Amino acid sequence: MRLLKYDTDGDFSLAEFFNDTPKYAILSHTWGEEEVTFKNLADGTGKNKTGYDKIRFCAQQAAENSLQYFWVDTCCIDKSSSTELQEAINSMFRWYRDAVKCYVYLSDVSLPPSDDAAVDFTKAWELQFRESRWFTRGWTLQELIAPASVEFYSKEGKLLGDKVSLEQIICQITGIPIKAFQGSPLSDFGIPERMAWAKIRQTTREEDSVYSLLGIFGVHMPLIYGERREYGLRRLYEEIKKSSNGTFKT
Template sequence: MGRVIYKLPLSALAGVVVDIAPNATVGCYRLIDCLQYTSARILSIQEFSDASSLSYSAISYIWKGNPSPEQEKTASFSVKGAEDADPVSIDVLHQACMASLLEGADWLWLDCLCIIQTSRDDKAWQIERMYNIYKACAVSIVLPGGVSRLVPVDEETRWITRAWTLQEVTAPRKAVVLFSWEYGAGEWDDGRGGVKGRVIQVYPGTAMVPLIEVLKACFHPMALSWTPEDGPSSRDDISPSILGSYGDSSIGSLLWVLEMDDPDGRNVAIWRSSLLRASSRPVDMVFSIMGTFGVTLDPKQFRKTDRIGATIALAQQILRLGGKPVWLALSLDIPPSRCLSSFPAFPETDVSGDVHWETRHGPTNPNVADDIYSIDELNETSDEDEEDEGENASDIFFDEHWVTDIPSGSMDHDGYLTISAKAAPAVFTGQVFGRRRTNLAKNNDGTVEFADVPEDSTRVAATDGKIWDILPPPPPPSESRRHRNPLANMPFDIHSFYWCIPKVSPRSCLPA
């Protein structure tokens, strides 16, 4: 049984600053009693030394949600130590508790209320266990607009741009989106079976839909038809945008994470999705994904700005546990980090959720001065670029491409990655693609031809357009001459390989 550490009737909760610190114990799990909140109209928070036997939901939200002129009129309360966050709406928390109960969970975890916000030790303890808290929950309830109000399905939010929300929906067994909705239960679909969403009414004016169905609806380029469960339709077709809009890289990368079965492919998708997110504390970009890789770092060992140091520590632990350096395939167009060269350059981020790189617009313009482009601009390809053989389109991410069978390795404390594997010589053919998506090489005079391919070699294309031949390994030497074979079990450092064959593309270069 738990121990009640905070209890207050909802009638007295408006305008209160909730402080659980006087009765809470550092290093414990705390949960909100949903039945007490919805039936007895009491905010009751209980503390447990072990919550593994309890059925609870966990809230995924952003601290600064969508503002509204009506928000100031809503009864709400704030939390001691988290006064910089949005106040918690008493009604929104009621809707979340109702959704939790519908999903069979009698308890609810909300970080601002269930972590001692004034205790650095409790925060560190909770962060170390954050992944497991979400992994063990019965359902993750997404509040895209924050805890101050529920937003309608056609109002865009910044939920998908935040660092912590990635693990909050990839760790649990199930995730749903809770939103404002006036049309009851029913179903939306695109008429072709590609996009479907089962809308479940939680309370009059509130509904929820499985997260993956909302993501697909937002990513869909056309309006969806609405079919109510009872009676004729009372509204036109809908165009959900609550998690973003058509073509957003963040939506595509999260869908990839949720639908990927291959372990290496999923890990690449996690890294890529993380690159598209932001946090007010750079180090949280690492803490928010470490549990996904089975790693636990001590948050107190890193400064809040030390993203590089935390990334090195995370990579070291992944490799020590037998994991693979799949981050090598994160992006072939983003330049390598100047501080951690086996990773692409980390983007500049800010509290608003904006993510951008200082990079050249496309890999074929090495003499162009660096400018700042947003991630969406880097992903776009104009029709003019597609038609012009002299231009390379810029793909920050090759969707659903990843490195398979990559060997593991080790990383030192300075961030240098070493992989031991057999090597093969690579020879530059002297030819360059006119554009990356063609299978022809263009000569300097503009003519196009196929070069002679050495027998048994593998032809590859780098993202800068250069054509290389990977030569076959020499035949095994006799025992008497084995020591003379320079390629047998030759270790190499990935940094040397990277510069010898600049950013080799997995798109078409490697044999099956």
């Protein structure tokens, strides 16, 4: 697993771990323009990109939680390597589950100026929160469910709450039972129910709508981009059947 390290000079460096991975924080977000890639970070060309602000945000929050290491998907995976990408996607649920903290950066939720006495701050951000793009993306489903600690932040980096304090709202938005994202074993929920959690979610590549569910069903399988969603879904069901030891139910 490749992590970012927050150095004493305020900069970041990449570190790779095969065993004894240190405690780390992890970022959850939606991709936008000018994301910082692995190559950008390696050659130092990413600092002027818009996406660098999210990396800095994650680093600062991790430091506040006494965590020197953190993980950001845009730049901790070398996506030019198909082997590395495949390993990362099959490991993603575990990486989020094992993180000490997961910070959700909501780029489309903004707080009004703090000196505006006429504004009800809770209502001001709650509507934006309910309509956030983060709740419509395929990959963020596992990022809500897998980590024990998930904290939500506004565009300005202000804490809105966590998945415990906001559980009722999150349940209303997603239709996911509270116990599912508060630590109950996913095996307690049937296959159709878990599939339904992802029904309204979208991914840029159609196959990712299937691959983003691997951790939700506790299976691994090769990625075959170009196979289309239909065939990927068929392979997913086959892997679920194998892992169920004859107890597969729909």
